[in-house]
Amino acid sequence: MQQPIQSSPADAATPQGVTASTARRSKARYQILALLAVGTMINYLDRTVLGIAAPQLTKELGINAALMGLLFSVFSWSYVASQIPGGLFLDRFGSKLTYFLSMTLWSLCTLAQGLVHGIGALFAFRLGLGVSEAPCFPTNSRVVATWFPQSERAMATGTYTVGEYIGLAFFSPFLFMLMGAFGWRSLFYVVGGVGIVFGGIWWMFYREPRDHPSANQAELDYIEAGGGLTHRKKDADSAGGADAASAKSGGFEWRTIGRLLKHRQLTGICLGQFAGNSTLVFFLTWFPTYLATERHMAWLKIGFFAIMPFIAASIGVMFGGFFSDWLLRRGKSPNVARKLPIIAGLLLASTIILANYVESNVAVIAILSVAFFAQGMAALGWTLVSDIAPDGLLGVTGGIFNFAANLAGIVTPLVVGFIVAATGSFVGALVFIGAIALIGALSYIFIVGDIKRIVLVD
Structure with a gap:
C-alpha cells in the first residue's frame, strides 16, 4: 500500500528545472489504469462464468458434484503451471503484445466452452483458459510499475483489483437473466465475445509511457521521479521492466x-x-x-x-x-x-x-x-x-x-x-x-x- 514520501508530489514531478508553473501534468496513466481495470474485470468473468452456468450445465451434460469440482479445479492446474512460462514470455515480448495475446486466447477458450457436448472438450478448454490467463496479473503488475510512481501504486493496484469483484457484482444479474432466457451456452458466447473485442481495444490504445500521445513531459518526469520505468524504455519494451534487467545481471537459480x-x-x-x-x-x-x-x-x-x-x-x-x-x-x-x-x-x-x-x-x-x-x-x-x-x-x-x-x-x-x-x-x-x-x-x-x-x- 502507499508508503510515506519525503517530498511533495509537486517537487517529485519537477526534476531538471520543470516547474509546476510551467507544466501541468497530464493524466495518461489513468487511461492505462482504466484499461487494466476493464481487462481484470473481463478476466474474472471468463474464469468464473462456469460457476454461473454450472447448475444448468451439470444437468445437460450429466456431471456430478465431484466431477464438477474437478472441472473448477483444472483451470488452476494449468494457470499455476504456466506462471513461469508466462512471465518469461512477458519479459521477452513486453506488456502490449503479451496482454493482447493473453486476452484474445483466453476469450476464445471461453467462447469455445459454449460449443462443447462432452466432458473431454470442456476439460481441454478449461486447461487452455488457465494457460492463456497466466500472464495477466504479472502484466498488470509490470504496467503499474512502469506507469505509476511508487506513491500511487497501491491505489492503482487496488483499483484494478477491485474490478475482480465489481464486474461479478454488477454483471451477475444480467448473466443469470441471459441464462434463464437463452440457456447456459449463451453465457460463454457473450463473455468470450466481449473479451475478444476488448483485446482489440487494448492493442489500439495501450502504449508505453514515452510513446503515449497523451502523456506530456511533466507526467513522464513525475512517474520517473517516483521510480517508474520510463527511463528504461528499451528494457521496458523488450524485456518488460526492472525485473528483466535484474535477471540479466544476476540470473535465476532454483535453489x-x-x-x-x-x-x-x-x-x-x-x-x-x-x-x-x-x-x-x-x-x-x-x-x-x-x-x-x-x-x-x-x-x-x-x-x-x-x-x-x-x-x-x-x-x-x-x-x-x-x-x-x-x-x-x-x-x-x-x-x-x-x-x-x-x-x-x-x-x-x-x-x-x-x-x-x-x-x-x-x-x-x-x-x-x-x-x-x-x-x-x-x-x-x-x-x-x-x-x-x-x-x-x-x-x-x-x-x-x-x-x-x-x-x-x-x-x-x-x-x-x-x-x-x-x-x-x-x-x-x-x-x-x-x-x-x-x-x-x-x-x-x-x-x-x-x-x-x-x-x-x-
Whole structure:
C-alpha cells in the first residue's frame, strides 16, 4: 500500500528545472489504469462464468458434484503451471503484445466452452483458459510499475483489483437473466465475445509511457521521479521492466526458492494467502450452485442475491487498504498496520460456517456477505511481498507467493466437490472453508513474525 514520501508530489514531478508553473501534468496513466481495470474485470468473468452456468450445465451434460469440482479445479492446474512460462514470455515480448495475446486466447477458450457436448472438450478448454490467463496479473503488475510512481501504486493496484469483484457484482444479474432466457451456452458466447473485442481495444490504445500521445513531459518526469520505468524504455519494451534487467545481471537459480522458503515471513504469508484465496475460490466457483441446490433459489433470485457478497468484497478490498495505510500514518509499525487487517479479515471470514445454522435466505446472504467482505480485507498479501522480498528478488518471491495463492484454486474446488458428492450437502464444505480461514489467521499470528526484508546469506 502507499508508503510515506519525503517530498511533495509537486517537487517529485519537477526534476531538471520543470516547474509546476510551467507544466501541468497530464493524466495518461489513468487511461492505462482504466484499461487494466476493464481487462481484470473481463478476466474474472471468463474464469468464473462456469460457476454461473454450472447448475444448468451439470444437468445437460450429466456431471456430478465431484466431477464438477474437478472441472473448477483444472483451470488452476494449468494457470499455476504456466506462471513461469508466462512471465518469461512477458519479459521477452513486453506488456502490449503479451496482454493482447493473453486476452484474445483466453476469450476464445471461453467462447469455445459454449460449443462443447462432452466432458473431454470442456476439460481441454478449461486447461487452455488457465494457460492463456497466466500472464495477466504479472502484466498488470509490470504496467503499474512502469506507469505509476511508487506513491500511487497501491491505489492503482487496488483499483484494478477491485474490478475482480465489481464486474461479478454488477454483471451477475444480467448473466443469470441471459441464462434463464437463452440457456447456459449463451453465457460463454457473450463473455468470450466481449473479451475478444476488448483485446482489440487494448492493442489500439495501450502504449508505453514515452510513446503515449497523451502523456506530456511533466507526467513522464513525475512517474520517473517516483521510480517508474520510463527511463528504461528499451528494457521496458523488450524485456518488460526492472525485473528483466535484474535477471540479466544476476540470473535465476532454483535453489533460491528453497532458501526463501526457509524464512518464516514468506512461508507464513503463503499459508495465509492460501487460506484467504480458499474463501475467494468458493465464491468464484461453487457459490451459484450452493444457492441453487442448497437454498433452492430461482435464477432471478440467485442473480439478485449474488450481487451482495461481491459488492461487500469490493468494499472490503478498499477498506482493508485504507485501514492499513491509516494505521501507518498514525505511526503504527508495519507489523500492526499490515497484519492486523489481514488477521481480522481471516477471522471474520471464518464466520461463513454460521450460514449452516440459519433458515432465512436473507440471513444466509448477510452472513456470506460479511465473510466475503472480510476476505477482501485480507487481500493485502501482495503488499507484504514487497515489504519482505530480498533486494533484486521481488519477482521470484512474488512467484512463490502467487503459486501458493493459486494452489487454493486447485484444492478448494476439489475438496468442496468431494464433500458435496459424498454428503449431498454444503454443510461440510462451509465448515472446511471456515476452518481454512482460521488456519490462515493463526499463520499470521504465530508464523509470520516481524515484517522485515529477508536477507539471504550464502
